[in-house]
Amino acid sequence: MAADAAPPSYPPEPADGRVELAPADDLAGSRYANGDLLPVPAAQRTWTTYNFAALWVGMAVNVPTWTLAAGLIALGMDWKQAVLTIALANVIVLLPMLLTGHAGPKYGIPFPVLARSSFGVVGANLPALLRGVVACAWFGIQTWIGGQAIYFLAGKIIGAGSWWVEAGSWGGYPWPQWLCFVLFWLIEVGIILFGMEGVKKLENWAAPLMLAGAAALLIWIADQAGGFGPLLDEPSQLGWGAEFWKVFFPALMGMIGFWSTLSLNIPDFTRFGAGQRAQIWGQSLGLPTTMAAFALMSVLVTSGSQAVYGKPIWEPAELAARMDSKLGVAFALFVILLATLTTNVAANLVSPAYDLSNLAPKAISFRTGSLIACAAGMLMFPWELIANPDIYIFVWLGTYGGLLGAVAGVLIADYWLVRRTVLDLPGLYRRDGAYWYTSGWNWRGVVAFGAGALLAVGGSHTDAGASGPYPEDGLIPFLKPLADYGWAVGLGTSLVLYALLMSGVRGKAVTAGPAGAAAPR
Numbered sequence: 001m002a003a004d005a006a007p008p009s010y011p012p013e014p015a016d017g018r019v020e021l022a023p024a025d026d027l028a029g030s031r032y033a034n035g036d037l038l039p040v041p042a043a044q045r046t047w048t049t050y051n052f053a054a055l056w057v058g059m060a061v062n063v064p065t066w067t068l069a070a071g072l073i074a075l076g077m078d079w080k081q082a083v084l085t086i087a088l089a090n091v092i093v094l095l096p097m098l099l100t101g102h103a104g105p106k107y108g109i110p111f112p113v114l115a116r117s118s119f120g121v122v123g124a125n126l127p128a129l130l131r132g133v134v135a136c137a138w139f140g141i142q143t144w145i146g147g148q149a150i151y152f153l154a155g156k157i158i159g160a161g162s163w164w165v166e167a168g169s170w171g172g173y174p175w176p177q178w179l180c181f182v183l184f185w186l187i188e189v190g191i192i193l194f195g196m197e198g199v200k201k202l203e204n205w206a207a208p209l210m211l212a213g214a215a216a217l218l219i220w221i222a223d224q225a226g227g228f229g230p231l232l233d234e235p236s237q238l239g240w241g242a243e244f245w246k247v248f249f250p251a252l253m254g255m256i257g258f259w260s261t262l263s264l265n266i267p268d269f270t271r272f273g274a275g276q277r278a279q280i281w282g283q284s285l286g287l288p289t290t291m292a293a294f295a296l297m298s299v300l301v302t303s304g305s306q307a308v309y310g311k312p313i314w315e316p317a318e319l320a321a322r323m324d325s326k327l328g329v330a331f332a333l334f335v336i337l338l339a340t341l342t343t344n345v346a347a348n349l350v351s352p353a354y355d356l357s358n359l360a361p362k363a364i365s366f367r368t369g370s371l372i373a374c375a376a377g378m379l380m381f382p383w384e385l386i387a388n389p390d391i392y393i394f395v396w397l398g399t400y401g402g403l404l405g406a407v408a409g410v411l412i413a414d415y416w417l418v419r420r421t422v423l424d425l426p427g428l429y430r431r432d433g434a435y436w437y438t439s440g441w442n443w444r445g446v447v448a449f450g451a452g453a454l455l456a457v458g459g460s461h462t463d464a465g466a467s468g469p470y471p472e473d474g475l476i477p478f479l480k481p482l483a484d485y486g487w488a489v490g491l492g493t494s495l496v497l498y499a500l501l502m503s504g505v506r507g508k509a510v511t512a513g514p515a516g517a518a519a520p521r
Contacts, residue, residue, distance in 0.1 A: 017276065018042045019107050025426040032121055033429040036357050036366040039108035040271050047272045052282020054206075055269060058342035059262075060290040061210045063145045063316060066298040068255065070314035075247055076237035079299040085248060087292035089255030094287055096263040096408045096491070101279050103415060104270025107425055111265035111351065112358035115407075116428050118414035118498070119449075122440025125359050127407040127449070131264050132355035134400050136373050138261070139348035140382030143188065145317075146340040147181030152321040153333040154180070173383070185378060188341065192349045192370040206342045213335025214297055217316065220328070221304035250484040257401020257487055259287070263408050265351040349373055402456030402486030406449050409494030414445070417495075418502045444501035452494030459483035 020042050027033045072082035103114050111131070115124035154176070158164045167174045238244040270279040298314070305313040313319045320332035349370050356369035364372070415421060427433035435442070459479030460470045474480035482489050 017106055018045060019423075019425055021425060027426060027429045030429045030431075032116075032361055032431070034357065034361040034365065036354065037110060037113055037361055038429070039425060041108070045105060045108060045272055046274055047269070047278060047282075048274055049278045049282040049285070052269070052273070052279055053286035055346060056283060056286025057208075057211065057290050058206050058339075059347045060287065060343075061214065061294055061339045062142065062343040063149075063336065063340060064141065064258075065291060065294050066316055067314050068258065069295045069298050070302070070312075072251055073299075075251065077244075077247065077251075078237075079303075081238070081244065081248075083292065083295050083299060085251055086255050086295040087288065089252050090259065090288040090291040092252075093256045093259050093263055094284060096412060097259070097266050097283055097287065098280055099412050099416060100263060100408065101266040101270040101283065102276060102421065103423070104267035105273035105275055105279055106421065107423060108271045109425075109428065110268045110271055110354045110358075112355050113428050114267050114415070115411060116435050117419065117423055118410050118442060119445040120437045120440045120442040121428070121431065121433075121435050123437070123442055123446060126446065127264070127410075128355035128358050130403060130407065131261060132352035132373065133376075134261055134404065135265075135348045135351045135355075136376040137380045137382065139188075139344055139352075139373060139377035140380045142340050142344035142348060142382075143185050143377060144181055144382045146184035146188075146337055146344070148177060149317040149333050149336045149340065150180035150184055151177040152317045153330065153337075156321050156323075156329045156333075157326055184337075184340075185374065188344055188349070189371065189374050191341070191345050192353070192374070193367055206338050210335055210339045210342070213332065213338075214294065217320065217332055217335075218297055218301050218304075220323070221301050221308065221319070225304035225307035246484075253401055253485060253487045257399075257404070260401045260404045260408070260487060261351070262347060264404055264411065265354070268350050268354055269346075348377070352376075399457050399460055399486070402460075402490045403453050405487035405490035406452030406456055406494040409452055409491040409496075410445050410448050410498045412491075413448075413495040413498040414502070417499045444498060448494040448498035448501060451497055452490040452492075455479060455482055455493050456486040456490030457483070460486075 019039075021027070021039055027038065068086055069079065069082040072085060073079065077085070100111075100114070103109060107114075112124050112128040115127050118124075119126060151174070155162070155164050164176050167176050169175065170178060238247055266283075273279045298316075301316075301319070302312045302314050305311075305319055309322070313322075317333060317336055320329055320336065323329045323332065352373035353366045353369035356372055357364045357366055415423075424434040427435055430436070431440070437443070454476075458476040459474040459482050461472055461474040461480055461483055474483060
């Protein structure tokens, strides 16, 4: 069929809206398919509203989420401004999350397969690998945090003055902490080998336990402090004028960037959904509410720590280690470990597993991709990424948020505006099918992404007096004014440009539909 042809019209969808491969669609011989990338059969799409809500509680309750407010307060906000920024960011990022998540319950496909519709069967590896690299880095960050929690827990149990606590350092950290880093990594490797069903079970039973643990930490510090005062009474260093808005917008984009990763690969999870209602309600109840509540809880607990210890302690592991009861310490740090584990496995291993499998389906399975991601995350120096609030929020979160926003714009435009949610399901796995375009690449998707990414991050800069890798005038000076709005600029630019570029081919006729597409090669 013609390289630039749009997909044809298909027979009416099933009553429940869930599309499956027909018995005649034999894709076993396709080099672009394997058991992990093929659509989930409708009978196995069983995740309910609770499963998706629990997934988000499991992913949102973690140490980086806890310390997000700390980074914003360090930049001059008061607690109300910090919680407002985090809550608003998660309401905004929920919309693309729901839009891209729609394809999961309907077609049962993961993110890299969905991306084939807009980038081409081969070209989909571009956004998939970009998303995978970000996930690997996040995996390293969370693994470092989990290892740190184990180190604090063991030190508290063994006791002050022990060889564990007084051990020599290596690379700026005690060597037992490096040992705990490796131990936590091994635990995660063991869990991911059980596949997606293991992830589902982990999230289901862990979510309520983690919320209970966070509430217990709040009750304990309130009892110790006799109330919450110092931090809550601290006025904003920025006020609500021009100085606040200069920090607010780039911080908002950074907070959006925190979950912009999942706004791309959420089909990796929604493909197991029982229907659209389950994924819409589950995500809406689970994401913004948990993030806002957890940010508020972190502020309250940290305020109590300032009253008790004379300084704010934002790291929950460090705070829990100050408890007098070894049993209390063990429980608190177990919850921290569980929170880190559930987030890391779900948010940062599932995606690169599918992304790497998409790169070479016949050679890399879901489990093999997971192991590659585990190794890559160890080699990205995660302890450096979170050491500085300026680098963490503006460089790390802001930069990749802009890049992934550009990818999201292409996906949303293709699925909702160009395809109107109608995909040629077997064509996503076939050479010379509806999504083969030119040698497997859709140049329109690449151009739209490139333009959005350039405008989103081209003006990236480091503010005067702050530390960071970018020049003060920006990488491309005339784009500097756009840098504070990177995610929105990237998404909006790529969405509009892709829709315009595809308008010329939307109505073209094709020579083969689902039943007549070329045989797999």
